[in-house]
Structures are given as C-alpha cells and as structure tokens.
Amino acid sequence: MIPSKFDYVAVDSAEAAIAALTEHGDEAKLMAGGHSLIPLMKFRLANPTVVVDIGKVQDLSYINDGGDHIAIGALTRHMAVETSDLLKAEVPLLAHCASQVGDPSVRHRGTIGGSLAHSDAASDLPAALLALNGSVVAKGPSGERVIAADDLFAGFLENSLADDEMITEVRVPKMAGAGWSYQKFNRRAQDWAIVGVAAVLNGSAGVGLVNMSSMPMRASAVEEALAGGASHADAAQKAADGGTPPEDLNGDAEYRTHLAKVLVERALTEAASRKS
Amino acid sequence: MTAVMGSPRLRKEDPALLTGENKFVDDIQAVGQLWMGMVRSPFAHAKVNGINAEPAKSMPGVYAVYTGAELMDMGLWAAPLPCAWPVTPDMVNPPHYPVATDEVHHVGEIVAVVLADSRYEAADAVEKVEVDYAELPAVGSVEAALTDAATAHSDHATNKAFTWALEPNPDGVNDAFANAAHTVTGEFLQQRLIPAAMEPRGVLAIPSPHGGDITMYTSTQVPHILKVMMAATTGISEAKIRIIAPAVGGGFGAKLNVNPDESLALTLANKLGRPVRWTETRTEAAFSTHQGRGQRQKIEVAADADGKLLGVRVHLDADMGAYMMLITPGVPLLGSFLYTGVYDVPAFGFTCDGWFTNLTPTDAYRGAGRPEASYAIERAMDMLAQKVGITPEEVRRRNYLGGGDAFENLDVASTLTFDSGHYGPNLDMALNMAKIADLRAEQQRRRDAGESKQLGIGLCTYVEICGLAPSRALAGLAYGAGGWEAGTVRMLPTGKVEVVTGSTPHGQGHETSWSMIVADKLGVDPDDVEVLHSDTAISPLGLDTYGSRSLAVGGVAISMACDKVIDKARLIAAHQLEANPDDLEFESGRFGVKGSPDKGLLIQEVAYGAFTAHNLPDGMEPNINEQMVFDPPNFAFPFGTHVAVVEVDENTGETTLLDYIAVDDCGNQVNPLIVEGQVHGGIVQGVAQALFEGAEYDEDGQCKNPSFLDYLVPSAMEVPSIKTDYTYTPSTSNPMGVKGVGEAGTIGSAAAVINGICDALSPYGVSDIEMPASPMRVWKTIQDAKAGA
Numbered sequence A: 001m002i003p004s005k006f007d008y009v010a011v012d013s014a015e016a017a018i019a020a021l022t023e024h025g026d027e028a029k030l031m032a033g034g035h036s037l038i039p040l041m042k043f044r045l046a047n048p049t050v051v052v053d054i055g056k057v058q059d060l061s062y063i064n065d066g067g068d069h070i071a072i073g074a075l076t077r078h079m080a081v082e083t084s085d086l087l088k089a090e091v092p093l094l095a096h097c098a099s100q101v102g103d104p105s106v107r108h109r110g111t112i113g114g115s116l117a118h119s120d121a122a123s124d125l126p127a128a129l130l131a132l133n134g135s136v137v138a139k140g141p142s143g144e145r146v147i148a149a150d151d152l153f154a155g156f157l158e159n160s161l162a163d164d165e166m167i168t169e170v171r172v173p174k175m176a177g178a179g180w181s182y183q184k185f186n187r188r189a190q191d192w193a194i195v196g197v198a199a200v201l202n203g204s205a206g207v208g209l210v211n212m213s214s215m216p217m218r219a220s221a222v223e224e225a226l227a228g229g230a231s232h233a234d235a236a237q238k239a240a241d242g243g244t245p246p247e248d249l250n251g252d253a254e255y256r257t258h259l260a261k262v263l264v265e266r267a268l269t270e271a272a273s274r275k276s
Numbered sequence B: 001m002t003a004v005m006g007s008p009r010l011r012k013e014d015p016a017l018l019t020g021e022n023k024f025v026d027d028i029q030a031v032g033q034l035w036m037g038m039v040r041s042p043f044a045h046a047k048v049n050g051i052n053a054e055p056a057k058s059m060p061g062v063y064a065v066y067t068g069a070e071l072m073d074m075g076l077w078a079a080p081l082p083c084a085w086p087v088t089p090d091m092v093n094p095p096h097y098p099v100a101t102d103e104v105h106h107v108g109e110i111v112a113v114v115l116a117d118s119r120y121e122a123a124d125a126v127e128k129v130e131v132d133y134a135e136l137p138a139v140g141s142v143e144a145a146l147t148d149a150a151t152a153h154s155d156h157a158t159n160k161a162f163t164w165a166l167e168p169n170p171d172g173v174n175d176a177f178a179n180a181a182h183t184v185t186g187e188f189l190q191q192r193l194i195p196a197a198m199e200p201r202g203v204l205a206i207p208s209p210h211g212g213d214i215t216m217y218t219s220t221q222v223p224h225i226l227k228v229m230m231a232a233t234t235g236i237s238e239a240k241i242r243i244i245a246p247a248v249g250g251g252f253g254a255k256l257n258v259n260p261d262e263s264l265a266l267t268l269a270n271k272l273g274r275p276v277r278w279t280e281t282r283t284e285a286a287f288s289t290h291q292g293r294g295q296r297q298k299i300e301v302a303a304d305a306d307g308k309l310l311g312v313r314v315h316l317d318a319d320m321g322a323y324m325m326l327i328t329p330g331v332p333l334l335g336s337f338l339y340t341g342v343y344d345v346p347a348f349g350f351t352c353d354g355w356f357t358n359l360t361p362t363d364a365y366r367g368a369g370r371p372e373a374s375y376a377i378e379r380a381m382d383m384l385a386q387k388v389g390i391t392p393e394e395v396r397r398r399n400y401l402g403g404g405d406a407f408e409n410l411d412v413a414s415t416l417t418f419d420s421g422h423y424g425p426n427l428d429m430a431l432n433m434a435k436i437a438d439l440r441a442e443q444q445r446r447r448d449a450g451e452s453k454q455l456g457i458g459l460c461t462y463v464e465i466c467g468l469a470p471s472r473a474l475a476g477l478a479y480g481a482g483g484w485e486a487g488t489v490r491m492l493p494t495g496k497v498e499v500v501t502g503s504t505p506h507g508q509g510h511e512t513s514w515s516m517i518v519a520d521k522l523g524v525d526p527d528d529v530e531v532l533h534s535d536t537a538i539s540p541l542g543l544d545t546y547g548s549r550s551l552a553v554g555g556v557a558i559s560m561a562c563d564k565v566i567d568k569a570r571l572i573a574a575h576q577l578e579a580n581p582d583d584l585e586f587e588s589g590r591f592g593v594k595g596s597p598d599k600g601l602l603i604q605e606v607a608y609g610a611f612t613a614h615n616l617p618d619g620m621e622p623n624i625n626e627q628m629v630f631d632p633p634n635f636a637f638p639f640g641t642h643v644a645v646v647e648v649d650e651n652t653g654e655t656t657l658l659d660y661i662a663v664d665d666c667g668n669q670v671n672p673l674i675v676e677g678q679v680h681g682g683i684v685q686g687v688a689q690a691l692f693e694g695a696e697y698d699e700d701g702q703c704k705n706p707s708f709l710d711y712l713v714p715s716a717m718e719v720p721s722i723k724t725d726y727t728y729t730p731s732t733s734n735p736m737g738v739k740g741v742g743e744a745g746t747i748g749s750a751a752a753v754i755n756g757i758c759d760a761l762s763p764y765g766v767s768d769i770e771m772p773a774s775p776m777r778v779w780k781t782i783q784d785a786k787a788g789a
C-alpha cells in the first residue's frame, strides 16, 4: 500500500503530456483520475518512475454534439457522463453505464479516457464502447488517429496505443430511439461487475461483455445469432462463446458462463422493450 | 428538568470526530520518530535459514535493520507475548515472540524489522531484505489440522492444543438421545472473518527525555490490560509505562490484543531513546491483526414427538491459528454456555478441541463465541421445526425458558443463571412487525406461480452473555484477570463534574452515556459532565472495553460512585443547613430540608463548600472525589428476536435482503439513540458474515482475499432500512437494570439471514448453505439440489 519512489510531472495540455511521454518513454505513465493507476502503484504492481498528471488538462473535459456522434473529451469524469443531458438523450446507454461505475467518489475522479485506456475486462465503459461501436481519438507526436473500439483493447490491461500516444477524445454514435440495456451483476453496489452485459438494438445488435475474457470482449456469437434471426433466448445461449472467463472467489468459469447467458437474455429483453 | 435517562441525546463526541479535530494515532507526530517497516513471511510455514539485511541497511533513510535473532540477543523481552486464558492446565502454548527467529508459522509473521526516517523509506528497505526460507508443509485449514498429516509447529506431534469440556450431565444427554422421537444434526462452518475496523491499527511509542518513562499511543480497546501485559513481557515496570488510546476508529475485538508491533515499538523506543511508530496497511492488517470466528461446529438436538427439547450435544473444532494470542483459546468457551439458547433444555453437553493451523491467529471478534453459538442452535431449531412439521416460531414457543413468561435468576442447563428474561412478548412483537402471515402468503403465492424469485423468512431468537464479568466466574474459567470496572466521580469547585472511567471507548459513545448517568443521578446538566478515559495516567484503574461490558459494569460503577457522591454531599449539606441528614431529600440536584421548602443547597454549592473546606463536619476530608470499583455478581443476558426477509433469485443465486426486523431487549436503556446505532451496526456485521465476508485460504495457507477488492465488507447499499423496536426486561445483575447491546445485533443476524435463505430454498430440497452465501454458492447449491432430486 506504499508505492515505490516516482517523479511527478503535472501538465496542462495534451501536447505537454505527449512531450513528457516522448521524453521518458515506457518509464512514464499518464495519470488521469488515478483511480486505476494509484491502486496498482500502491500494491507495487505498477512502478512507473515518472507519473505525468493530466488530471488538470481542462480543455479535454467536454461533451459535444458532433453531428452523427457525441464527442467526449478524454478527461471527462464519469459523473459528467452520467449527468449529461446530451448523452441521456442521444446515447443513454453510456450515461447509464457511467452511473454504474464504483461509487460517487470514484465517479467524481475517474475519467472516460482513463477507463478505456486501462483496458480492464472488469470495467463497465469498455463494454459499452464495444456495444455502441464507438471509437477513440489517439494523439501522438506525429498527429492524431482514430481507433475503433474493436482495435483498442489489446490484451490483459493492455491497449493498442503507442508509448507516446494518448487518448484525447471518445466518440460514440448517436442512438436515440434504439433499444439498449446495461446489466451489471455484482455483490456490492460499489464493486466491479462479476459479469456485465451492454446491449444496443439499433437495426443490428451490438453486445459487449464485462469480465468474460482477459480483456473487454464483444459477444460476436450472440450478435451473429441475432443477425441470423435467432430468438433472444437462443442467442443468449451463445453469450460465453469465444470467452475465457476469469476465475475468482465471486465466480468460476461455470458460474460466469451461466451468468453471461442469463444477463445477455435480460439485456436483450430490456433493450427490445426500450426500442421505439 | 426533563428526564435525561432514556432520552435519545445526540452524541457529545461526534462534532470533534466529524470535523477531524480529534486525533487518531496516525495523526500524532513525534520529533525524531523512526518508522518501523516489517519484513513479513510470504510463507505459511517455513524454516528461516538466514537473513541478509545488508542491502537494506544501505538504503536511504534507514537507521537500522534487526532480525529476530538479533532482537532476542538485545534482550528486549522478558517473556513471549501473552495468552491470558490457558483454558486447560495442559493447553499447548508455543512461545510467540514479536519477531520469529528460526521458524515462521503464518503468512505475515515478522522476521525482521527496518527502522527508517519515513514510512516510504522503510517500505523500500523492507523489499531489500533477503530472507532464505525453506518451505515446510503447511496446515491451511482446521480440517487439515485434524488429520495431523502435517503439524503447524514442526516440533509438535499433533496440532491439537487442548480439549475443553462442559459436561454437567453426560448420562442425561445419552438418555435424551436414546429416548428422542426426533433428532437433528447440524454441521456448520463459522468462516474466518477479517475484522476491518475503519481505522487500521497503529502505534507510536515515545520515550521520555529523562527518567526512563515511556508513553505509548496505540489504537487499542485495552490500554489498561496492555500496560500490565507490556510490563509483564518486557520487564519494564508498569509504573514507567503510560498507554494512551487516542481517538480509536472501531475495534470489534481486533484491538483487544497484545500485538507484536506494540511490543516492538515500546521496547525499541525504550532501547534506542527515539520515538518508534508503525501503522498497518490494509493488506498488512489481513495478516497482522487477529481474525474472528474460525470454527467447525457439530450440534445435535434431541426432541420428543412434539418438538420439545430433550437434550443438546455440541462439539467444536476451533481454529486457533498459529499462536495463542491474548484470549484465543477462550473464545469458543464464551460461546459454550449459549448452545442451549433461550430454551429449556434438560440435558446439555459441550466439548471443544482447539487446533493449531498455519494461519493468522484467531481471537475475539464482535460477539466472540456467542454469534457462533446462537447460529448453531437457531439453525438447528429451524431444522427441528421442519422435522416436526411446525413453524419456526412454534418450535421456539414450545421450548422457551419459563414458558415464554417473565423469569428472574433462572438456572439453565449450561450451568449459568440467567438474570432475567421474558421471551414470549418479544417474539410476538417481532412477528407482528414483520406481518408474518402476509409474508407466508406471499411466499406461497410465489411458489405456486413457479416464480424464479423465492421469498424466505428467517427467524432467530437469541440470548447472549455480556457484562464481562464476575471475577469469580472468570476464575472458574481459568482466565488470568478479573472482570471489575472502576469509575470515579469528582465534584469540581465550579460545580462541574469530572468523571474518570476505566472502560475505554472506541466508538461506543461513553462520554455521552456516562454524562447522562451522572446527570440523572446528580441532577446536573449532561454538558457539565466531562468524561476522562483511555489514558492510563489519567485513569489508572480499569479493565477496558469488550464483551458488551461497558455499561453493565463500567457505567454501573459510575452510577454507584454517584451514590457515594450524594452520600457525602448529604452529610455536608446537612451540616451546613444544620439539619439531620435523614431529613434531607435530594431531588433535581438540590438537597432540601423536608418540610422547609426554602431551606436547601444545590449540589454545586455543596461541591464548592467541599472544596473550600471552610465548614465541613468534623473529621471529614475536603473535596468530593468518589471512586467505585464494581465487580458484578452475575453476567447479564440480553435477548431478542430478529426476522430477516430475503429474496433469492434462482437464476443467479443472488440474495436480496428485502426487510429486517429486530426486537432487542437490553434491559433499561440509557440512550436509545446509541442502542439503535449498536443494533444497526451489529446486524450489518452479522449480515456480512452471512452473505459477504470470509477470509479464504488455499491449502498452503495463503489468503486469497486480503484486500478490500476481494474482501467484501457490505455498505449501506446492501442492507435494507432496519426496523427496530424493544422490550425492556431489567437485569438483576446490577442496580441500573442494564444489559449490554454492543454485540447483540451480530449475535442475532447471521442465523436469521441463513434461516431465511434456507426457508426460501426449501422447495428445492435445500436444507443448509455455508456462509457466506454468495450468489455463486447459492446458485450451485440449487443446481446440486435439483440434480440430486
């Protein structure tokens, strides 16, 4: 619970953050809300020698209408996402999903960019980004690129960003009128999901799973079954296909597999009921 | 003045706690302090072949690194850490020094200590100490201990530490089972619990610049006991040791021990002449602070055809962990007397084997032995009800002591005398509040409709032993101290009152309650009463806080000291009023002369007169400064009925507590608001055991959930709004008629919740479920039952 020694640099712009990353290479870690990074450092599971604090980069905290999508600055806190009227109207899944993260103090500190960059299979927002077919904007020394949700998550707590890149923006397609649901199953309100399911029914179906693999996972088998005309109940039977559910005290693979099926069915049923 | 006693007054101590004005150990700083960093064993059982501390010694800020062997050579200790409760003459008690020398017996046992200028430098240096361990086979559970395939201490031939028996009537028990129409057997696991007080433990020992005195601030429930134990184990005179428990953020039993870190801080500060400190991290706490429960229980119940009890027989295998801490072996004994519950049981027998394992030692945790006991008997009563084909409440009614009517000073089969009880109306009140008939109808409706969310109604009618303790009763149990408590009441010259208590609060609100007792007795304003505590220099005499004893022993001592104050004040007032003491009546803080309404003196005036000593009766000592040491003639036995209403989702195994009703009886109440708080917190702690918490170990003795990520302490979000009410059956064990309430909630709630789950799942043929009843465990239990059906 006591981190190793590190240097601390606070920056006030994305450019300064990228410059610091370029200078320190993989010794450095960005810190946004710090609510995933600091616990890892306290357990000495992460030992960056330089912490680059981007928490005060004010101009990366926004929620804007981008025409066919909503653009959210990477430093936007979960609480802002949860309470945004624009998101509640246009992408209600994301606003609701943010309201399910941890507890209020976590939501006041944690950021959407940090949550997606952390690429934690147990986190809520990555599943929503997958279900929504969203993307992120990554910025590096040589400019910006857009990374689709499917290409962002690269492994256990690993993303596909280069060492000197950072997420500056998150983009989610508008989905007003679409059906949606987020099913989070946990033992205490403040906990990560044992299994979670984000579903969007918008012509085609998008289904993202929480904690069913070593990284955030799309329930492709469910999506394909639905595209092929399967019923919700039948499609849900494929919830765990392709997954490698983690095993812990809350759930072994058998139980998580079962839960995923129950929750996917519940999510599809609820989403269908919300569709207008 | 409006009545003080029984009024729901806000707590005096809260503003300072809520604004951060109050100081906890970790807030207190000392110039020149050194931080301890503990090098802890990563293995549950290993030989320590060697330690290379050199790389750590050259780290920045490091003052010294000491291995266990070096510390022994320094002669810091006169004796190992104490166990005050050798339950049998032949109990095995392996020497437990603060730092291991050649063999470690649990994960987290200290093998070396770093002293550094800062906590961070200490933590960095700890990582540089190289320890050469040779792993030994570990005993990772009490089941493994029973086989003796490996022994937790390699020089022991068996893991068994003792066998303790309470068998007042062995023939009667045999007859009961021979003649029974019904018998039920319950086998239950009381899983280990990590106490998790809001404030972790910490210590700061500061040597005096001269004279050899040493002051130790520590996050403890037991400064007085600690002082005696520190003196006994270090050889430093207790006259030189001052222990201060500043603001203490909860204890639940986990802070009533004599810990390695405390002994290290005291002796190293004394030796080095520098302040020495330490604060545990959360993960460290899972290894370095004792744990609760850890028992395998087997209870057998014999009854006649109507479900009337004939006999109860109990065997425990209790997990001591690696060492005997202060009262480790005594915890199961505290429960032994309660396995007959609130019932009239003709014959009773109890045996307990204590076993060593390579796990963190167990010791007291809220309820200490009593939640385990009420769990076993209350689960068994439900099983019996099912077997006889009657409702859970009916089986209880048929067996209540005194037939459910009021009784006083009743001898029970477990050899104790219950002070008072009146169980029938208490049960009725709870069932009415729960609307039991409506609940059963809704339960049936769901079953008939084949719904996936089943309703369960769980009942627990508990009794507990508190007000620890009559010193002679403790002698009978081979406990190494008494159970009295001291209280002093001083009238100050300005009319304010200073109270000194030996009972040490750590969240209970003693300052408020003691002020109310004094205000009620002396007719002063509660805000004019100052309560001093938790510092052995200010309150030299005391036996501290545990076992729901504070009010029933310590509060009563204050009340009785007030009587002495009034007695002396009466003599002074009579002298000054030129009246006969017997002609004075004391009411609302004023001595008045009977028949002469204008003639009188306020107690404050008398106090001033006692201070000036200008006009006292001949031979009377100036000042009013009265002490009472109260040794209760008997324990107190609070009781109550708890009803848990649960909903179980068969698809996920999730249990939701829909409603919780608690009707407790703790005798007369001083401050109902404080009672309410204790009941709520206690219930949640029992719910935690039933549904959420449990230290899980693998067979190598490694804890799988030592952090709050995996060790699930429930929050307000997981419990319903608890509905409480009370009955009031005064205790005969003390003049105030009070009983304790600090542990009652915990003692009633785990059984209520699990009885509720079993009730919900009975259509599936499920008759028992292990704690904690996690969704996965419930779901798998349903699957197994369905597969077996």
Ligand SMILES: Cc1cc2nc3c(=O)[nH]c(=O)nc-3n(C[C@H](O)[C@H](O)[C@H](O)COP(=O)(O)OP(=O)(O)OC[C@H]3O[C@@H](n4cnc5c(N)ncnc54)[C@H](O)[C@@H]3O)c2cc1C
Pocket (backbone or CB within 6 Å): A029, A030, A031, A032, A033, A034, A035, A036, A037, A038, A039, A074, A075, A100, A101, A102, A103, A106, A109, A110, A111, A112, A113, A114, A115, A116, A117, A118, A122, A123, A124, A125, A161, A165, A166, A167, A168, A190, A191, A192, A193
């Ligand atoms: C008690 C607790 C409960 C929680 N419960 C939940 C929960 O239920 N569900 C859930 O989803 N999460 C939960 N979280 C995690 C929380 O949502 C975190 O806030 C989030 O995962 C990370 O966001 P952050 O801004 O704090 O990132 P940080 O901790 O600051 O960073 C996390 C990682 O992302 C990197 N990073 C941060 N920002 C960027 C960026 N803009 N570009 C590139 N890399 C970046 C960092 O370098 C680091 O590696 C919980 C956390 C806590 C402490």
